[in-house]
Amino acid sequence: MKIEINNVFKSFSEKSVLNGVSLTIPSKKSTVILGKSGCGKSVLLKIIYQLLLQDSGVIRYDSKEEVAINNFSMLFQYSALFDSLTIWENIAFQSINEKSDNIKNIKERVIMNMESLGLSSDNFYKYPSELSGGMKKRVALGRALFKNPSVIFLDEPTTGLDPINSALINDLIIKTIKEKEITAITITHDIKSAIKTGDIFYYLENGIVEVSGECNGIFKTQNEKLNYFLKGDN
Numbered sequence: 001m002k003i004e005i006n007n008v009f010k011s012f013s014e015k016s017v018l019n020g021v022s023l024t025i026p027s028k029k030s031t032v033i034l035g036k037s038g039c040g041k042s043v044l045l046k047i048i049y050q051l052l053l054q055d056s057g058v059i060r061y062d063s064k065e066e067v068a069i070n071n072f073s074m075l076f077q078y079s080a081l082f083d084s085l086t087i088w089e090n091i092a093f094q095s096i097n098e099k100s101d102n103i104k105n106i107k108e109r110v111i112m113n114m115e116s117l118g119l120s121s122d123n124f125y126k127y128p129s130e131l132s133g134g135m136k137k138r139v140a141l142g143r144a145l146f147k148n149p150s151v152i153f154l155d156e157p158t159t160g161l162d163p164i165n166s167a168l169i170n171d172l173i174i175k176t177i178k179e180k181e182i183t184a185i186t187i188t189h190d191i192k193s194a195i196k197t198g199d200i201f202y203y204l205e206n207g208i209v210e211v212s213g214e215c216n217g218i219f220k221t222q223n224e225k226l227n228y229f230l231k232g233d234n
């Protein structure tokens with residue numbers, strides 16, 4: 001799905017956060033949104049996902065302003081797993097709730113989903129508190145992928161992970177979005193991950209898109225603000 005964001009503004013009381021953001025998220029590619037802490041990345045993501053409403057500006061999903069977001073999935077920053085549910089119930093949460101299939105079929109699909117993310121079936125009946133941070137992220141990714149979304153939003157997918165687990169999660173993200181041809185939108189501080197997993201990037205500053213381009217050329221981009229951001233320890 002192609003998503004076009006056109007001149008979006010958003011303020012909270014007196015504080016303006018987005019000051020006319022325009023950008024295009026191409027279909028079946030991986031788009032990365034970069035920017036300093038507090039610049040409005042999560043607000044923008046929530047507006048695209050329709051969890052928040054913009055003050056003005058238009059968003060078109062495959063050229064239409066109306067969209068059924070049941071094809072959208074989100075990987076939340078802190079995984080947002082349910083402590084009192086087992087791993088398989090966390091992954092299949094929505095399908096169990098909606099009774100979209102019988103339990104036997106759902107469980108079989110969870111096993112395949114876990115296998116594709118390198119999660120052993122020993123974890124099926126465990127609770128999130130029994131897993132490491134990296135494994136929790138994989139479960140959260142499993143949940144986001146379980147309903148075969150056409151669009152996936154990834155909010156800081158590698159935050160809090162060590163370099164080995166970050167690389168693992170990045171590889172899984174690349175593998176799944178390419179294999180399943182999902183449109184992916186990632187927000188991150190992690191430049192290495194952005195370059196590895198992204199096709200194109202947008203850099204936000206002062207509530208607008210300061211510069212954009214292809215991820216593999218990010219270090220060659222001639223833009224003072226972006227270069228300052230890339231050099232800093234953001």
Ligand SMILES: Nc1ncnc2c1ncn2[C@@H]1O[C@H](COP(=O)(O)OP(=O)(O)OP(=O)(O)O)[C@@H](O)[C@H]1O
Pocket residue numbers: 012017035036037038039040041042043044
């Ligand atoms: N619901 C809200 N009500 C009031 N202010 C908000 C709300 N949501 C976000 N903000 C403000 O909007 C600004 C941008 O927040 P946002 O969460 O989008 O930043 P971010 O770029 O995602 O930062 P980080 O990288 O730290 O996650 C912040 O100043 C924040 O305080």
Ligand SMILES: [Mg+2]
Pocket residue numbers: 041042043
């Ligand atoms: Mg954020």
